[in-house]
Amino acid sequence: MTGLPLPTWADDVAVVVAAPGPGPGHWSGAASAVLVDGTFWLTYRVRRPLAAGRGVTVVVARSADGVGFDTVCEVPRDAFGAESFERPALVPLPDGAWRLYLSCATPGSKHWWVDSLTAATPAGLPAGERATVHAGDAHTGVKDPVVQRRDGRWEMLLCCHPLDEPDAEDRMTTRRLTSDDGLAWVDRGEVLAGRPGEWDARGARATTVLATDPLTVLYDGRPDAASNWHETTGLARWRGDRLVPVGDVGPLRSPCSDGALRYAAAVPLPDGGTRYYVEAARPDGAHDLVSMVR
Numbered sequence: 001m002t003g004l005p006l007p008t009w010a011d012d013v014a015v016v017v018a019a020p021g022p023g024p025g026h027w028s029g030a031a032s033a034v035l036v037d038g039t040f041w042l043t044y045r046v047r048r049p050l051a052a053g054r055g056v057t058v059v060v061a062r063s064a065d066g067v068g069f070d071t072v073c074e075v076p077r078d079a080f081g082a083e084s085f086e087r088p089a090l091v092p093l094p095d096g097a098w099r100l101y102l103s104c105a106t107p108g109s110k111h112w113w114v115d116s117l118t119a120a121t122p123a124g125l126p127a128g129e130r131a132t133v134h135a136g137d138a139h140t141g142v143k144d145p146v147v148q149r150r151d152g153r154w155e156m157l158l159c160c161h162p163l164d165e166p167d168a169e170d171r172m173t174t175r176r177l178t179s180d181d182g183l184a185w186v187d188r189g190e191v192l193a194g195r196p197g198e199w200d201a202r203g204a205r206a207t208t209v210l211a212t213d214p215l216t217v218l219y220d221g222r223p224d225a226a227s228n229w230h231e232t233t234g235l236a237r238w239r240g241d242r243l244v245p246v247g248d249v250g251p252l253r254s255p256c257s258d259g260a261l262r263y264a265a266a267v268p269l270p271d272g273g274t275r276y277y278v279e280a281a282r283p284d285g286a287h288d289l290v291s292m293v294r
Helices: 122-127
Strands: 014-017 027-036 039-047 055-063 070-076 089-092 098-105 112-119 129-134 140-150 153-162 173-179 185-192 203-212 215-222 232-239 242-245 261-268 274-281 287-293
Touching (some): 027 089, 039 089, 055 122, 070 122, 089 140, 098 140, 112 122, 153 185, 153 203, 185 203, 203 232
Parallel strands (some): 027 261, 027 287
Antiparallel strands (some): 027 039, 055 070, 098 112, 112 129, 232 242, 274 287
């Protein structure tokens, strides 16, 4: 009903990166991806259960077909003094260099911040030039950036977690930011939030841009705190001054275990199709990074 291809579950789903172990808390996913000169570039985080280290590393990989990937480099969380990593974002720069945005957890707290690494090649990113892109503050943790360059300007959709209420830091909204260089950002305000009484009541996190006129995104949502880490996917479009959920879409979910189908990344293909990368629940409760073409 939307006229857009969506990452619905079907028999053609291919596992791109299997979970690092069996059972809940073992997750591969939270990916972003781009297609550059016929090569798919993918970045994702590898996560273990809370007692076994959480998000331990971010991987950058490449592929000719979009399914079979070879690791190019890895960035360990210890290099950033982070307690955990969440969703990274990989962006090619106009001068041919590359930038990797990293979601970093502040040790001993519910706070998150976003750093970046910039290097001449993807392989050089672990030793690249580091910058703090968004530090968050005492009231807000920030993570999971969706970053695009459009018409010479940078735009970011940023997931924000309020820290004002103990044990309720899982709540989330999305804010829009703009930049001239992808490093110094101006906050343009909240553009997406959960809806009371709906499947996304606890929060809404933009995950990928499907179209720009009007701005159309997929987003993660969940109904309650118990659904943290088990988000499912919806669709939202720009209306006036914010993104508004499309009521007849979603939530899209995995048919397995906790139903998680989250952190979608969309890569437009030359033939007009879209290759999606999604973190999806499997029967044992682990999450694989999977892909499908729509």
